[in-house]
Amino acid sequence: MNIKRIAEMAGVSVSTVSKIMNNYSDVSDKTKQRVLQIIEQTGYSPSNSAKTLATRKSNLIGVIFAGELNVEFTHPFFVEVLNAFKKQMGVLGYDLIFFSNEKFIHSGDYFARCQHFQVDGCVIISGQKMEPAIRELDQSSIPCIGVDLELTGSKSAYLMSDNFQIASKVVEHFYLLGYRELGFIGSSADSDISNRREAGYIKAIESFGMTVNRDWFVHGEDFFEPSGYAVMKQWLLSGNLPRAVFAASDLLALGAVRALKEHGLQIPGDVAIIGCDDIEACKYTSPTLTTIRQNKERLGVLAAHMLFDLINGQSAGGSFTVEPALIVRESCGSRG
Amino acid sequence: MNIKRIAEMAGVSVSTVSKIMNNYSDVSDKTKQRVLQIIEQTGYSPSNSAKTLATRKSNLIGVIFAGELNVEFTHPFFVEVLNAFKKQMGVLGYDLIFFSNEKFIHSGDYFARCQHFQVDGCVIISGQKMEPAIRELDQSSIPCIGVDLELTGSKSAYLMSDNFQIASKVVEHFYLLGYRELGFIGSSADSDISNRREAGYIKAIESFGMTVNRDWFVHGEDFFEPSGYAVMKQWLLSGNLPRAVFAASDLLALGAVRALKEHGLQIPGDVAIIGCDDIEACKYTSPTLTTIRQNKERLGVLAAHMLFDLINGQSAGGSFTVEPALIVRESCGSRG
DNA sequence: CTGAAAGCGCTTACAG
DNA sequence: CTGAAAGCGCTTACAG
Numbered sequence: 001m002n003i004k005r006i007a008e009m010a011g012v013s014v015s016t017v018s019k020i021m022n023n024y025s026d027v028s029d030k031t032k033q034r035v036l037q038i039i040e041q042t043g044y045s046p047s048n049s050a051k052t053l054a055t056r057k058s059n060l061i062g063v064i065f066a067g068e069l070n071v072e073f074t075h076p077f078f079v080e081v082l083n084a085f086k087k088q089m090g091v092l093g094y095d096l097i098f099f100s101n102e103k104f105i106h107s108g109d110y111f112a113r114c115q116h117f118q119v120d121g122c123v124i125i126s127g128q129k130m131e132p133a134i135r136e137l138d139q140s141s142i143p144c145i146g147v148d149l150e151l152t153g154s155k156s157a158y159l160m161s162d163n164f165q166i167a168s169k170v171v172e173h174f175y176l177l178g179y180r181e182l183g184f185i186g187s188s189a190d191s192d193i194s195n196r197r198e199a200g201y202i203k204a205i206e207s208f209g210m211t212v213n214r215d216w217f218v219h220g221e222d223f224f225e226p227s228g229y230a231v232m233k234q235w236l237l238s239g240n241l242p243r244a245v246f247a248a249s250d251l252l253a254l255g256a257v258r259a260l261k262e263h264g265l266q267i268p269g270d271v272a273i274i275g276c277d278d279i280e281a282c283k284y285t286s287p288t289l290t291t292i293r294q295n296k297e298r299l300g301v302l303a304a305h306m307l308f309d310l311i312n313g314q315s316a317g318g319s320f321t322v323e324p325a326l327i328v329r330e331s332c333g334s335r336g
Numbered sequence: 337m338n339i340k341r342i343a344e345m346a347g348v349s350v351s352t353v354s355k356i357m358n359n360y361s362d363v364s365d366k367t368k369q370r371v372l373q374i375i376e377q378t379g380y381s382p383s384n385s386a387k388t389l390a391t392r393k394s395n396l397i398g399v400i401f402a403g404e405l406n407v408e409f410t411h412p413f414f415v416e417v418l419n420a421f422k423k424q425m426g427v428l429g430y431d432l433i434f435f436s437n438e439k440f441i442h443s444g445d446y447f448a449r450c451q452h453f454q455v456d457g458c459v460i461i462s463g464q465k466m467e468p469a470i471r472e473l474d475q476s477s478i479p480c481i482g483v484d485l486e487l488t489g490s491k492s493a494y495l496m497s498d499n500f501q502i503a504s505k506v507v508e509h510f511y512l513l514g515y516r517e518l519g520f521i522g523s524s525a526d527s528d529i530s531n532r533r534e535a536g537y538i539k540a541i542e543s544f545g546m547t548v549n550r551d552w553f554v555h556g557e558d559f560f561e562p563s564g565y566a567v568m569k570q571w572l573l574s575g576n577l578p579r580a581v582f583a584a585s586d587l588l589a590l591g592a593v594r595a596l597k598e599h600g601l602q603i604p605g606d607v608a609i610i611g612c613d614d615i616e617a618c619k620y621t622s623p624t625l626t627t628i629r630q631n632k633e634r635l636g637v638l639a640a641h642m643l644f645d646l647i648n649g650q651s652a653g654g655s656f657t658v659e660p661a662l663i664v665r666e667s668c669g670s671r672g
Numbered sequence: 673c674t675g676a677a678a679g680c681g682c683t684t685a686c687a688g
Numbered sequence: 689c690t691g692a693a694a695g696c697g698c699t700t701a702c703a704g
């Protein structure tokens with residue numbers, strides 16, 4: 001079924017059908033009704049490729065995970081932001097495309113892929129690292145929105161959860177509970193997000209007038225549980241333990257918890273712990289884990305709106321920050 | 337940049353460039369090299385819409401979650417299968433498209449969307465329920481592969497994890513540990529997957545010569561934690577507890593655990609529990625949760641290959657079963 | 673208000 | 689081995 005057949009069935013020209021499909025006003029109500037009825041009956045749906053070819057607009061948004069390939073869907077942050085983004089983008093009239101084709105000329109060449117599909121815009125969600133191919137896309141004429149990723153291109157904008165505020169909420173919470181000897185477990189040293197959190201944490205400690213003990217600031221290999229275990233184990237063996245620890249991810253925090261339990265120590269009695277991310281497991285562990293939650297739904301919805309404005313030339317870029325929330329559970333005790 | 341300009345730059349015809357792009361053999365090596373070099377220099381990538389329009393083949397696979405809209409990416413089963421599927425489909429030369437556009441004529445009309453994008457095939461991953469719109473797609477001429485979803489169309493095939501085997505492994509494990517009074521916590525009564533697991537469980541209990549006590553077979557409202565809590569609470573209040581419980585999901589199992597702990601009961605000392613899914617939280621709870629793991633990676637990879645064969649007419653449909661694995665942790669004790 | 677025609681960027685018989 | 693031309697299914701000035 002195509003537009004030509006619809007036109008024949010309705011006894012009108014192809015142009016007229018096209019106008020009706022696109023809500024042009026200069027069509028008589030009578031022909032309009034007749035044509036719409038036939039469209040309804042036949043279930044006709046215009047070919048996206050023909051339409052894209054003619055208009056240079058695909059109504060497609062490219063989704064890119066800026067991190068190691070093929071782990072994206074198991075990355076809880078990515079997935080939750082994406083869920084909200086997809087929903088909102090759908091309301092705005094767009095579908096989503098994921099680049100996976102490995103036969104593509106240069107397999108990491110996002111810009112070429114975007115051109116290939118004539119996407120109207122891209123969302124780029126931060127994983128572990130920043131790739132050069134992302135920079136190329138950012139600097140191109142394709143509207144891009146970064147989530148937890150600083151984009152500087154003229155057609156780009158970005159959203160960040162406020163990493164300084166994350167750190168500040170953690171430090172304040174520790175402070176009010178009376179903890180003064182604070183440690184930090186980070187992800188790998190080249191992780192942008194981990195480094196931002198660490199910098200904010202140090203700044204916040206200093207602004208509360210406490211001292212920063214460098215022995216208690218250690219990086220793991222990655223964001224995962226065994227790294228947190230290893231770092232805590234190292235502290236336990238050295239006999240020099242912080243009284244309260246902020247971990248750059250919940251999994252790191254859970255690893256640290258495991259090491260402490262193994263040594264018969266109490267949480268928060270001996271060491272208090274705060275994680276970051278609020279993954280589902282936090283609610284089911286023992287003790288349950290106090291953590292920082294980023295408002296992923298808000299990030300996704302805002303990303304959709306900002307991208308839409310960028311596509312329609314209603315925005316000149318810029319950036320926006322989303323406030324994180326402290327989720328108090330058992331792992332560092334509580335006041336009162 | 338388009339094929340015409342490449343042709344001009346190389347001093348050949350558009351046809352020739354096209355042949356080279358598509359690896360036709362009847363082109364002289366000399367022109368081929370010249371053209372390839374220009375393509376390389378310019379970074380030219382052919383327009384997908386023009387190609388799709390000309391060939392009626394989009395190299396796009398539609399991804400559909402057969403369940404409540406807008407929860408898909410937070411559904412761990414979906415997401416893990418999808419990760420493996422995407423990777424394999426990429427190797428086979430396809431990209432993935434997600435339908436989200438809500439302005440679409442009928443918003444659940446998957447078949448129309450598939451036509452609109454001329455997708456080469458679809459993967460449909462089972463969520464909670466089966467929608468009529470899925471049946472329409474299944475019966476259409478578009479190749480479809482179902483994951484944990486029985487598809488019967490002439491261009492369809494499906495993959496299932498063996499629910500009977502899941503149940504059988506659970507019952508055998510309980511049996512060998514000496515438990516004889518077995519209970520079951522299901523999801524809502526209209527959940528296909530939950531019902532299959534229950535049926536298999538009952539069959540397995542009977543085949544081990546044990547008796548099925550209907551008081552210990554209860555459905556929750558859904559797959560989530562509060563449902564499991566509610567069911568166990570009800571048993572606790574009635575004073576009539578099974579000795580060992582299989583829950584249709586890990587979250588249901590964790591809810592049951594919470595209720596038991598609240599009543600000061602020991603797991604597995606008083607009640608043994610086995611969950612289903614092997615979500616990440618199982619490793620971090622106390623006690624850690626014994627569960628059944630579906631081989632989601634294998635499901636994803638197989639789904640990709642089967643769909644590829646369906647698209648290329650190499651397969652006449654059919655179905656395939658993937659073996660589940662029992663993951664033994666602490667929640668029902670262990671032998672030896 | 674309606675329609676004929678060119679054009680979007682490819683592919684594919686077909687002729688040479 | 690190479691190229692001219694029709695066709696894929698739309699949209700969009702433009703003429704009437």
